[in-house]
Amino acid sequence: MDKNVMETLIDLLLIESDHTKDKKEMVDYVVGWLRNLGLEVDIVGDPAVPAISAYNGYNGIALAGHLDTVPIGMNWTYEQGEVEGNRVYGRGAADMKGACACMLHAAKALMKEDVDFYVLFTTDEEMRMSGAKALLHSHAVKNACGMVIGEPTDLRVAYKEKGVSQIELTTKGRTAHASMPKLGDNAIIKMNRLLSRVEAYAEEVNADGSGLTVGVNVIRGGEKSNVVPDLCRAELDVRTPYPMKAEDVVEELRSRLNGLEFEVRIAHEVPSFQTSPDSPLLRAALEMLGTEAIEVPYATEAAIYSKEVKDILICGPGDLRLAHSPDEYVEKEQLGRTVDLYVHLAKIMAQG
Template sequence: MERAEKIEILRQLVKIQSVNGNELAVAEYLKRVFDQAQIDCHVLPAGDRRANLVAEIGSGNPVLAVSGHMDTVAVERADWNQDPFTLTTVGDELIGRGSCDMKSGLAALVIAMIELKERKIPLNGTIRLLATYGEEFAEQGAADLTAAGYMQGVSALMIAEPTGYNICYAQAGSVDVTLTSKGKTAHSSMPKMGNNAVAHLVNALVQIQENIATLTAGIKNEVLNTETLFNIDVFHGGNQVNTIPNLAEAQISMRTIPEVSNATLIKTFETTLAQFNAANGSDISLQVNMSVQPVVGDPNGRMLRLIQRLGQPYLAKAKFTPTELKITELAAKSMGLALGDKVIPAVGAPGGTDARRFLIDQLAGADYTVFGPGNFSSHQANESISATMYLDFIDLYEELFPAYLADQA
């Protein structure tokens, strides 16, 4: 496949607006690409224009699962210098929503599989692509594939999320909850005639945050390089300034670590709210929107070590754009990585991936890696990927996948 065709596949993926949905269109496009290459591929619709996709080359065991998601986050068009859904070339940068997170990684997996088949490279096992919907919210596509048995018999899992020349083998868990406070409307000159839903919710949040802080104080996971994180991300309440509000809602996101379980954190919410409601005459309810566990893979896993060995020549020749260097420097500092090292580090990260759904039965010790083209510009305006890195990762995957299966034979 020529360079221009590889860029065109990424261009077509970026063009499909799969912002928190519409992954069926992405899956249908990829199926046409796979069908042309005569690769076994199945689109698995999930309703409302959503779908997963599964494709395989090779046969038998071992099975190497590789994965990427088809959705992207939303855009604020005013913040972009160009149409976010038109892949734009500026020097070596390919700019567009999803170019980094993670349509470049997904395209690299697809192209690597096609070229391995076209070149008739012997495979001592199966390469199984699991392309998912809904990763950016709740990772439901991966949960569906796992429930349908597509992770059964898998020896190793590699997710092509953007890491650049770093390997991630551990992710924090997540707990997302919604608190709803119900009160009674009254004129603000007579507050005792009402019941202020906003005031109750604000005070309850303060108490919850204090109790969570006490529970998690001084507890950190060294692999993930983080403690439990607590964020109040959404708050709605009230309609006008002279009316006591009868309704308020808040959404809280927590990043979790193995040392403080999701269940313990949720229980703290429940206990605090029960005590607060009883003491203050409030009516605040809790809904758990998502609870996924942290995943910590094997730091000595076969795939991880193979990536470090085969990826070293690519890292040694890599050139980074000024944008990539700036973003990578900031990200490396926040993750505790040394700059300038010509070695591919293996680290944990507070962010999450579909692995938390795929590895639900093996949350610790799996042969699991996250390794894909990218520069930490995910979720930002003017998101971009280095064309050189994108193309290099395709070549690297074509070395890596057969080598892994051969090592396992």
């Protein structure tokens, strides 16, 4: 059957693809679709979480997405793939199987006109982004004249995004029997002193309009209640506006925590990203959609791909606020508009 974009999306939604699931069924479905269209397809990266590169020609735009999702979770009132009114429900409907379905159908339309383009899909964006790092070395990324990443923007056009980092604070002490606490050195108490200053810093930056946010979201310390703990760790979620880096935040923390005993390190960082406001790809998308350019608060694979591709925008169907939540959905009307957008941008960029 010649499926429409909604039916293709439902197929994708019915294949679970969170980090606990084997990706073979999803990869086989998408690779089969692309090869049936006549595209050349390469599979690269970690076999457990492979990345897909498909192409027609060698100098076109790259349509990039991720096929993995967070787990379905609980508290849903709709079934996966259920359609009601203008909405298609399911984990990943917005983030971002909806956009991936649109890319498949855009590829179908572009093949009919023999337009040069690439399609890039990863399967571990929600975890490590190793697929994007593997694709970074492919001819698809090196030769693409531009890129559209289909993360949910409600079909608004984003040209910059915040970086995301996990910064780890550690305090160390000395164990002792809890009945004689003076013989020990309590690492949790030390961490408490740190976090009071971190909280003041977080409240300050979260309110100053700079776009920087700092949150203490994980803390681990102690083994048993009858033992003075000798180790405590706290993990900070940090979102940095362009061009700020995690190291800038670490230096500020060192200054504010001066005089206290602690260790600090950047456990993970996806840097902030910005493409030129004068980008021809950006201008073409804004003209077609009749909207203004925005910044997104989350990190995408753009930060990785931008090492090779300078003209990148982020635009896809679905409301970001629905991502990772129960009853996630995308509107059918947006799916059709997104296919048209991707086809239009590919043609514009192919013309040089």
